[in-house]
Amino acid sequence: MKKNKALKVVIVMGSQSDYKTMKLAEKTLKNLGVKYETKIISAHRTPKRMYEFASSAKKNNIGAIIAGAGGSAHLPGMISALTTIPVLGVPIESKKLKGLDSLLSIVQMPKGIPVGTLAIGEDGAINAALLAASIIANNNLTIKKNLERLRLSQTKSVKKKPQ
Numbered sequence: 299m300k301k302n303k304a305l306k307v308v309i310v311m312g313s314q315s316d317y318k319t320m321k322l323a324e325k326t327l328k329n330l331g332v333k334y335e336t337k338i339i340s341a342h343r344t345p346k347r348m349y350e351f352a353s354s355a356k357k358n359n360i361g362a363i364i365a366g367a368g369g370s371a372h373l374p375g376m377i378s379a380l381t382t383i384p385v386l387g388v389p390i391e392s393k394k395l396k397g398l399d400s401l402l403s404i405v406q407m408p409k410g411i412p413v414g415t416l417a418i419g420e421d422g423a424i425n426a427a428l429l430a431a432s433i434i435a436n437n438n439l440t441i442k443k444n445l446e447r448l449r450l451s452q453t454k455s456v457k458k459k460p461q
């Protein structure tokens with residue numbers, strides 16, 4: 299890993315069809331000023347691409363990986379098996395089982411290879427980005443301040459009474 303270079307987040311997803319959910323992770327990182335890249339990588343359709351990405355992640359200045367996948371969603375776990383960079387899994391809301399299949403596939407990692415699992419769908423994509431930004435913020439004061447500002451504006455936006 300190169301020193302003195304801001305760490306970036308990489309968002310990966312198993313399919314183009316996941317992008318409508320995962321673009322919310324992009325939007326959230328962009329609003330926080332976090333550097334990111336987005337890629338389609340499938341554990342089963344492009345296994346070599348997955349291996350090359352995960353095994354070279356550390357030398358490419360990646361501070362956190364967000365992996366969205368649906369159905370039998372093994373992408374986050376497979377990436378985590380190949381790197382010690384934190385991997386955040388987003389269960390995509392699948393057509394057949396509404397994302398319960400994705401959630402259980404991602405969350406039930408056997409001990410030894412961790413994946414931080416977020417909520418199913420759009421909330422999960424947004425929270426994965428917020429969590430990735432928090433990881434980057436450990437060594438980046440600007441991102442830390444941006445996160446604190448976001449929390450404050452969120453708190454201020456909650457009205458005391460319903461209208």
Ligand code: RP5
Pocket residue numbers: 311312313314315316340366367368369390
């Ligand atoms: C998974 O299969 C992807 O993450 C996606 O959620 C799901 C369906 O993919 P498509 O058939 O829409 O390409 O690998």
